[in-house]
Amino acid sequence: MNEIVLQAEKLAAGYGRHKNVLSDVSFEVRRGEMVGLIGPNGAGKSTLLKTLRGILDPRAGSVLLNGRDAATMTSREFALEVAYLQQNVEIAFGYSVREIVTTGRYPHLEWWEKEGPADERIVDACMEYTGVRDLAHRSVDMISGGQRQRVLLAKVLAQQTPLLFLDEPATGLDIFYQEEIFRFCRELCAQGKTVLMVIHELSLAAKFCSRLMLVGDHRIVADGKPEEVMTSEYLSRCYGVPVRVVRNPLTGTAEVFAEPPPDDGQRAALLHAILGNGEDEK
Amino acid sequence: MKIGRIPPKVFFLLMAAVFVLVALLSMSWGQIDIPFKNIVALFCQYAGLPFFADVVVTPEQEAVLFHIRLPRTLVGLMVGAGLGASGTVMQGIFSNPLADPGIIGVSSGAAVGAVAAIAFGLSEVSLFALPICALVGSLAAVTLTVFLAMRHGKIPMMTLLLSGVVVGMMLGAVTAGILTVISEQKLQQYLFWTIGGLDYRRWEHVAMGAGPILLGAAVMILMARHLNILVLGDVEAKAVGMPVAKYRLGMMTIASLVTATGVCISGNIGFVGLVVPHMMRLIVGPDHRLLLPASLLAGGAFLVFCDTVGRVIAAPMEVRVGIMTAFIGTPYFLWLLRRAHNVMR
Numbered sequence: 001m002n003e004i005v006l007q008a009e010k011l012a013a014g015y016g017r018h019k020n021v022l023s024d025v026s027f028e029v030r031r032g033e034m035v036g037l038i039g040p041n042g043a044g045k046s047t048l049l050k051t052l053r054g055i056l057d058p059r060a061g062s063v064l065l066n067g068r069d070a071a072t073m074t075s076r077e078f079a080l081e082v083a084y085l086q087q088n089v090e091i092a093f094g095y096s097v098r099e100i101v102t103t104g105r106y107p108h109l110e111w112w113e114k115e116g117p118a119d120e121r122i123v124d125a126c127m128e129y130t131g132v133r134d135l136a137h138r139s140v141d142m143i144s145g146g147q148r149q150r151v152l153l154a155k156v157l158a159q160q161t162p163l164l165f166l167d168e169p170a171t172g173l174d175i176f177y178q179e180e181i182f183r184f185c186r187e188l189c190a191q192g193k194t195v196l197m198v199i200h201e202l203s204l205a206a207k208f209c210s211r212l213m214l215v216g217d218h219r220i221v222a223d224g225k226p227e228e229v230m231t232s233e234y235l236s237r238c239y240g241v242p243v244r245v246v247r248n249p250l251t252g253t254a255e256v257f258a259e260p261p262p263d264d265g266q267r268a269a270l271l272h273a274i275l276g277n278g279e280d281e282k
Numbered sequence: 283m284k285i286g287r288i289p290p291k292v293f294f295l296l297m298a299a300v301f302v303l304v305a306l307l308s309m310s311w312g313q314i315d316i317p318f319k320n321i322v323a324l325f326c327q328y329a330g331l332p333f334f335a336d337v338v339v340t341p342e343q344e345a346v347l348f349h350i351r352l353p354r355t356l357v358g359l360m361v362g363a364g365l366g367a368s369g370t371v372m373q374g375i376f377s378n379p380l381a382d383p384g385i386i387g388v389s390s391g392a393a394v395g396a397v398a399a400i401a402f403g404l405s406e407v408s409l410f411a412l413p414i415c416a417l418v419g420s421l422a423a424v425t426l427t428v429f430l431a432m433r434h435g436k437i438p439m440m441t442l443l444l445s446g447v448v449v450g451m452m453l454g455a456v457t458a459g460i461l462t463v464i465s466e467q468k469l470q471q472y473l474f475w476t477i478g479g480l481d482y483r484r485w486e487h488v489a490m491g492a493g494p495i496l497l498g499a500a501v502m503i504l505m506a507r508h509l510n511i512l513v514l515g516d517v518e519a520k521a522v523g524m525p526v527a528k529y530r531l532g533m534m535t536i537a538s539l540v541t542a543t544g545v546c547i548s549g550n551i552g553f554v555g556l557v558v559p560h561m562m563r564l565i566v567g568p569d570h571r572l573l574l575p576a577s578l579l580a581g582g583a584f585l586v587f588c589d590t591v592g593r594v595i596a597a598p599m600e601v602r603v604g605i606m607t608a609f610i611g612t613p614y615f616l617w618l619l620r621r622a623h624n625v626m627r
Contacts (some may be wrong), residue, residue, distance in 0.1 A: 058528065075523045077522035078523060086517050090515065092377040092515075099510070103522055106523060
């Protein structure tokens, strides 16, 4: 088994004066794992990722990177260990694709240095890998959502970190582009990188990840291989709706369906009101 | 770099040429015209270079050039360059093309300092009194703004913006309060100061501004790559390993200091810090390694150009440069915006 690269110990996280979003979260991640964080909206998947990355200070507990306490690391040392792709990045002033990917080289440079030929080569390679090299001089404001995510992925790769934290890297993309992003990640993990990503598409998560963590109810409800985590029982409990998991005989992967809630007879009346054919109408 | 634009090298050569040309124009035009040749000849003679030795320069021309036009031009170039560069930095820090150092209280603080200096008669005691009071005022205002916005060693941008607005309003009220009780003549003096101008700028002003502005500009250019990262916002900058608060505070301090110095030696000159960076961004793109030097050159050239035009347009009366910048800048800016809009479609 590979060595442990990331450890969370009794981690608690939250915002401002509100109560904890997560508490007492502990787990270990080994090199080469592709971990998908799944769970209902608002369960704290992104919060967990932000806290692990140090964007949000942990309220309690600690994060260890290769056995070293993240709280003792400088911003730069942290950025050499973990790259982070945030949700909905807004980029002001219309920077070009190449300029954005180049920002990934920032932690590798001393403050007075500028990017050298070696950095240029890495940037080129990352753009080539995610298929955005042709767009190098286009402004990031003027490319499609799918291209944009691949640009941001290239930026994260240019950082050349052993760990990658990706917050919904594929959300909002066409299914083919989503799968492409996941395939990139799986390939990278096979080469020894470790990826932690927040995923909404349960079927895709089951198909591509080597491990899933189901976040809900302020903690990690289930953690393990996709087939262990993706069960009707866990998902129904977490998402609060009846969920059925079916193994697709063609692809061999799990597929997830929500069952409609039982009709208590009120819905017809509500629909009636919404559609505006009430009886008391004149 | 943006696509379909002029290559940076060509652009900078062009800008440098414009910079020098504008400086020469400013030294040449005025109530007494001094031909370019005479100006160059004078410089050569002073530098001990064996060119243009045959050109005869009258003592009057020499006096006008060295005591009036040269310091005025130098102050203009410096202040303009400083305002252009610090405007660029502020727009970068706030990731907002509408930001300028004014929004964190630089100008309102300077106004309070200036009006205080005038009200207490300090401005009559020494030439330096008003600039120094203005400088102290603006730095105090910026410090107050930052202090109000600071939370646990972090400075949220929205809070900073709001506290800048609040501090600006409060200081505006203080200024207004003082203005209502001072004499007509002092009122006039303040009014004159608020409309920034380069007239009667002397070598003392050059000396006052040179240190902070040149040093500040050098640091800003040195930090241009970091500004590129800062522009992407807190999370993104932190994700690539930047100690965000430290850099942001540092950059903001330098930009404020440079602007404050500019404001205190030539009064409030709006528009340059806001529009020059915007113009340059449309031309050279958002990379601060190109944008900052471009704004520096363009700011200096633009301010001196406006001043020169203001001097000759209604001679023998002078239109102050603070008025000219708006008159010349607005149409050009609108034209640029419209053009940029068309290109984007």
